[in-house]
Amino acid sequence: MEEIKKYFEKNVLLTDSDWQIFSSKLFRREFSKKTKILKIGQKENHLSFIEKGIIRFCIPSEFDDLTFGFAFANNFVSAYDIFLTQTSSTYELETITNTVLWSVTYEDLQDIYAQTKIGEKIGRLASEELFLKKSKRELSLLNDTPQQRYLNLFTEQPHLLQLIPLKYIASYIGITSQALSRIRKRIS
Numbered sequence: 001m002e003e004i005k006k007y008f009e010k011n012v013l014l015t016d017s018d019w020q021i022f023s024s025k026l027f028r029r030e031f032s033k034k035t036k037i038l039k040i041g042q043k044e045n046h047l048s049f050i051e052k053g054i055i056r057f058c059i060p061s062e063f064d065d066l067t068f069g070f071a072f073a074n075n076f077v078s079a080y081d082i083f084l085t086q087t088s089s090t091y092e093l094e095t096i097t098n099t100v101l102w103s104v105t106y107e108d109l110q111d112i113y114a115q116t117k118i119g120e121k122i123g124r125l126a127s128e129e130l131f132l133k134k135s136k137r138e139l140s141l142l143n144d145t146p147q148q149r150y151l152n153l154f155t156e157q158p159h160l161l162q163l164i165p166l167k168y169i170a171s172y173i174g175i176t177s178q179a180l181s182r183i184r185k186r187i188s
Contacts, residue, residue, distance in 0.1 A: 001026060001102055003074055004049045011125055018116040025108040029101045037101075038093040044082035046103040047126060050075055053099025054160060056168055059091045067171040069137065070096075070164070072157055076126045077101070097163055141174060147183045149173040 001023060008014050029048070031037055037055070038044055050073045057069035057079070068091075071077035082089045083106060104112070113119040140149050150173050154161055161169065170180040 001028075001051075003051060004102055007049070007074065008122060008125070012118050012121050014118065018118050021116050022104075022112055022119070022122065025104050025112055026102045027104075029103055031095045031099045031101070033095050033097050033099075035095045035099075036092050037095060037099075038079050038082075038089055038091075040090060040092055041088050043086055044079040044089060045086075045106050046101075047076060047078045047080075047083060047106075047109060048101040048103040050077055051100040051102060052097075053101075054096040054163060055099060056094050056096055056164075056172075057091060058094060058168075058171075064167070065171065067168045069133070070153075070157075070168075070172065072160055076129055078130065080127065080130045096165075096168070146173050146175045146179065147187070150180065150183055151187070 004026070005014065005019060005023075028051075029037075029046075031053070040060070050071060052073050054073075055071045055077050056067050057071075059066040059068070077093070079089050079091065079093060086106060109123060113123060116122075140152060144152065150169070153169065153173065166180055167177050170177045173180070175183075
């Protein structure tokens, strides 16, 4: 929970009272690798901070899942569009590694907004982070080559790429596993 506090203290003046209210709503969740923490048809009821682990966003398919996002430690994770609208999910969130999350429910987040001076700023910071990641990914798909998308991912999280199966990375950057192998061979 200390990592969340550090994250916020970089961006806001966090009073002891506000932190007490916020932290009292957080609860710890642990998941083994390959656990679906959100399935198609479920509502996303959590905005979570990743203490440890890697999560992928995917659309399951009979032949090959489509991976369209990753979330890493010390970042927020949520099927945020589903969280905001409280509707049924059309995609899944799955752990790639053993994962520890600190989560707040939708209802508790609304209470935090109402009870604290900085609640809305905390919510805004979390939503801005999620939005910026999504925008960056969309622009990369439109502007960058697959090789550049791979290098960008490698630059952002080089030590973690070893933990992600290559088929997920290939899907994420919009190519086949074979094409990714050729890219990796070319740049090594």
